[in-house]
Amino acid sequence: MHIMEGFLPVSHAIGWSAASAPFVAYGLYTINKRIKEKPEQRMLLGVAAAFTFVLSALKMPSVTGSSSHPTGTALGAILFGPSAMAPIGMVVLLFQALLLAHGGLTTLGANIFSMAIVGPFAAAAIFRLAKAAKLPFGTSIFLAASLADLLTYVTTSAQLAFAFPDPIGGFAASFAKFATLFAITQIPLAISEGLLTVVVMNALARFNAPELQDLNVTTTLEVKA
Amino acid sequence: MLTEQSAYSNRWRRISPVAKGLFALSGIIAAFAAGSTRTALLIAIVVSAISIFGAGVPLIRYLRVVTPPLLFLLVSTLSLMISIDFGTSASGLSLHLAESDFPRIAQAASRSLACLTALLFLALTTPLSDIISLLRRCKVPETLLDLMTLCYRTLFVLSEAVHDTMTAQSARLGYTTLSISMRSLGGLVSSLIVQVWQRSLALNNAAEARGNDGAFRFLENNYDNTRISISIAIVSGSIIVALAAILT
Incomplete structure (x- = not known):
């Protein structure tokens, strides 16, 4: 869920940018550390950013029949780690603004916060929790991907409600309004994205075990022969 | 990608990205400084006219690029205009228009439109490689x-x-x-x-x-009359911001 360019008041635009900045800085720090440890991964995250951009241009079959596009936040968080997703997400969102006029420069901070910080960290946390609860691999992936999508849209609703509180009901009424309106498109999208992520991870585990081992994902999943 | 085509083929391709970035920035500042819906719409018209007639982006292509975000803006604005009532009415849940909020919504939508034209000005005149070198200058x-x-x-x-x-x-x-x-x-x-x-x-x-062991290094492009174009950008940008601040 992107927030349109110029849609947020100036104080909110600056506030969300300030809120996202430490996460991006920390992400860059972890990327630098990672490159020092594994120099062969130097190009990996840049190519991963292109992958995320291309992924967001794909049309995904949705359960209700309407088509929507995958966000790839959970997939990225599981494959490349949640902290690396903040700078990657920043690059992707900037490119979407400049190449597709989707999202914007002034709302970059707010969009980074919902899509490149809340989404990936939620996905990684849920994935870890599900694993600790000994849920099957597919279920853990599905929960991580779909719940991360839902949390992303809840964050966007909260950001919009915070900027545009209801004249009578205030923040709560406005938040309920946005959450309800967006639920129509976002809940089917979350389910589709969850299913797609499961299919992707299963295909990867079946056909590309060596690559997953190099990405350090194999410790988190059983590779089927 | 249509914006890419224009970014590489427009009339202002060889103008310093610093100048174009400054002008886009002042467009965004003007959009936020605009006191009324009318002023913001005026800024949107001026900035898009500059992209079309100044930079020579074909009108048809401009319209094709601007349509998807405009639809998105329409949906976002409609979602602001609707107010949902939970439980206070007899039927439990009711939809109605948030009429008292209309001036504020119109202001947000027009500001968004003006910002969009400024963003498109940058996107349609400056290739990403130039924008990256601009960001490199910004440290x-x-x-x-x-x-x-x-x-x-x-x-x-x-x-x-x-x-x-x-x-x-x-x-x-x-x-x-x-x-x-x-x-x-x-x-x-x-x-x-x-x-x-x-x-x-x-x-x-x-x-x-090839012996690369760190960051990528690129040669800076040379642009004609950098100083003149930057001064023009600063002057025209200030005019737009001043207009936005004065007009009500």
């Missing part, structure tokens, strides 16, 4: 710039891979039903992930073979 961290450079280079390679794979899959009826298309898409994405891995290793080998 953006090298790691982030490298991410952007790599992303920009690989973007088109991966889009082509997606296009080819999808053609092959469709030729084998891979997108006929919902469950089959989900499986095809899953296969497509997972093969793409493997490509990400393999291509990044190949890129790394290529870079190491």
Whole structure:
């Protein structure tokens, strides 16, 4: 869920940018550390950013029949780690603004916060929790991907409600309004994205075990022969 | 991507990105400074007219680029205009228009429109490689710039891979039903992930073979009359901001 360019008041635009900045800085720090440890991964995250951009241009079959596009936040968080997703997400969102006029420069901070910080960290946390609860691999992936999508849209609703509180009901009424309106498109999208992520991870585990081992994902999943 | 075509072929391609960036920035500042809906709309018209007549972006292409975000803006504005009542009315849940809020919504929507034209001005006149070099001047961290450079280079390679794979899959009826298309898409994405891995290793080998051991280095492009164009951008940008501040 992107927030349109110029849609947020100036104080909110600056506030969300300030809120996202430490996460991006920390992400860059972890990327630098990672490159020092594994120099062969130097190009990996840049190519991963292109992958995320291309992924967001794909049309995904949705359960209700309407088509929507995958966000790839959970997939990225599981494959490349949640902290690396903040700078990657920043690059992707900037490119979407400049190449597709989707999202914007002034709302970059707010969009980074919902899509490149809340989404990936939620996905990684849920994935870890599900694993600790000994849920099957597919279920853990599905929960991580779909719940991360839902949390992303809840964050966007909260950001919009915070900027545009209801004249009578205030923040709560406005938040309920946005959450309800967006639920129509976002809940089917979350389910589709969850299913797609499961299919992707299963295909990867079946056909590309060596690559997953190099990405350090194999410790988190059983590779089927 | 249509914005790319214009970015490389417009009349102002050879003008310093600093000047174009400054002008886009002042457009955004003016959009936020605008006191009324009318002023913001005026800014939107002026900035888009400059992109079309000044930079020579064809009108048809401009319209095609601006339509998707405009639809998105329409949806966002409509969602602001509707107010949902939970439980206070007899029927439990009711929809009505938030009429008292209309002036504020109109202001947000027009500001958004003006900002959009400023963003499009930059996107349609300046290729991303120029924007990256502009960011390099602004002392953006090298790691982030490298991410952007790599992303920009690989973007088109991966889009082509997606296009080819999808053609092959469709030729084998891979997108006929919902469950089959989900499986095809899953296969497509997972093969793409493997490509990400393999291509990044190949890129790394290529870079190491050429002795690259750190950040990417690029030669700065030379632009004609940089000083003059920057001064023009500052003057015209200030005029727009001043107009936005004065007009009510």
